[in-house]
Amino acid sequence: MAAISTGTTVNEVMDQLASLEDPKMRAINERHGDDHGVNLGKLRAVAKELKTQPELSRQLWHTGDTAARLLSLLICRPKSFDQDGLDSMLRECRSPKVMDWLVNYVVRKSPHAEDLRRAWFRDPDPVVASAGWALTSERVSKSPEGLDLPALLDTIEAEMQDAPDRLQWAMNTCLAQTGIAHPQFRSRAMAIGERLEVLKDYPTPPNCTSPYAPVWIAEMVRRQAGE
Structure with a gap:
């Protein structure tokens, strides 16, 4: 080159x-x-x-x-x-x-990240909304202060299963990050994933973690525990 x-x-x-x-x-x-x-x-x-x-x-x-x-x-x-x-x-x-x-x-x-997160999060365009959810996932895992995590889980439970692909992926990531980073919400996050079964059958290469939220959460928690 x-x-x-x-x-x-x-x-x-x-x-x-x-x-x-x-x-x-x-x-x-x-x-x-x-x-x-x-x-x-x-x-x-x-x-x-x-x-x-x-x-x-x-x-x-x-x-x-x-x-x-x-x-x-x-x-x-x-x-x-x-x-x-x-x-x-x-x-x-x-x-x-x-x-x-x-x-x-x-x-x-x-x-402007936080202002854009708020603006995009409930945008009627699902592609734009997926960007808001991606930014929210980072807040959930790194700086959750001020976020209403139970309300986020309510929205995911009500809307993720029927969301368009990119938005569904972003919401699923938020679900997994909530379960990984917040032990007090882990059982609920796992239960939502198990009930909705979003990405349960997603083809996952060997040695990679499945994006299916219950498996993803369990694997990351296991790694954090040093097992």
Whole structure:
């Protein structure tokens, strides 16, 4: 892979990304809803060479290309975005990987994270709502002060089973994190998972933990106990 300087133009970066395109990788990614064929390890290597470049990041984002947007999120300055800008970015991206990186690498580091979590959490668009639930899961596990955990469990119990895929996944993650991080709610979280059976039959590779909440909770609690 040719070296990229920090003075590279957006067109040069796009050419570099095109040279990294792998049809087999694209086929794999498209099965997960991501329309790009660039190995993420190679994408991260490009980002490491470019370093932080907010203006180039902005230009790459506005190409609309999925690989370019992923790279954009790796070289941006998270705290430079305002709340409306982050909201617009989330609403215009539909690639699961772009959305995941936007939430995890940018929004979570932003001073607007909590305001956006509240705004997105009950958004009528289930994709946007899933981002609110993802941010809520982090609050549940790391800074639950001020959250109404019983009410969260009520909502999950009432809505998760019939939620669209991405929202259902995010709610299930919140359910599992509640059971893992909060012993006083563990039995209820396990019971909700067992009754709803969401992701019970999800194909899980060997040596990986199932996303089925009762199994996930039990395994993480076992690890925390050092068994």
